Amino acid sequence: MSDNRILNVLFLCSANSARSIMAECILNRVGNGHFRAYSAGVTPADAVHPEALKLLAGLGYDVSGLRAKSWAEFTGPDAPKFDFVFTVCDDAAQEECPVFPGEPWQRMSAHWGIPDPESVHGDAKDVAFAFADAYKLLNRRISIFAALPLRSLDRLALQQHLDTIGQSVHDEAHPAA
Template structure:
């Protein structure tokens, strides 16, 4: 793998989980990573509760907004080294749709947008998913990706979901 690793986080609406992952990787990964996110059916805007989770933790002034995955599938698009599906629906996309030969992994997180209950309960759902993503990104940025073989990289990144200490929050790993 080259010195700078481009990572695309895919989700259904690109309004919460993938936006949080993109922002956290940009914050924690420094110059080692290019962080991007996109959705299968992008929302009109990032979810306010996702942005509220990011606000105290992310210093980057780079704006985040939902984008279509097709932007990254164009022949002239910057190739991604790693694509991480954040939900089962986005995991159905094929890595062959993207330029180059990206590594395709799955980290399925529950969608906090679907949380029911009071505003406080919804905010807690966003915080829980945010913390899960933060833990996983923290481990991810510490991996020696540049010295790993492709097959080892796929297995290691996919297995981060297995060792996540937040496993008590139900995660759909059927993909």
């Protein structure tokens, strides 16, 4: 990663209706023009979850162009070439995480599992809290990622950092009881 080009990052999840959408928005904001983030799902929802839109809009994000997208949009010859692909599905809940097709040796990838806020059923406060918690976890991980000295790390060191971000931040945010 020695050039100064903008790095393309894809966040993948099952439905692309909450976590991956939030991740896309966060990185496009905190990436300071060094990254271009995208998001997609294996089986995209019909729409972005209303609570995700409400949270993002309340935090000053432009949500007007957000939509749930299939990863098929990012596999054709005209699709961006991704430098990083992150899955954000929750393997702890036996949620099946997608594996992005293509040449994995041409990009870095990591799994940054985030509990699915859409799985929370309860009153409006419980649901809002679940979405806010997912946003906080994503924001912390992505902020750490965006601050890495990417251009000075070799591939192995970078992969270790990516894996550590996905594990350690989750442990800090959700300590064992």
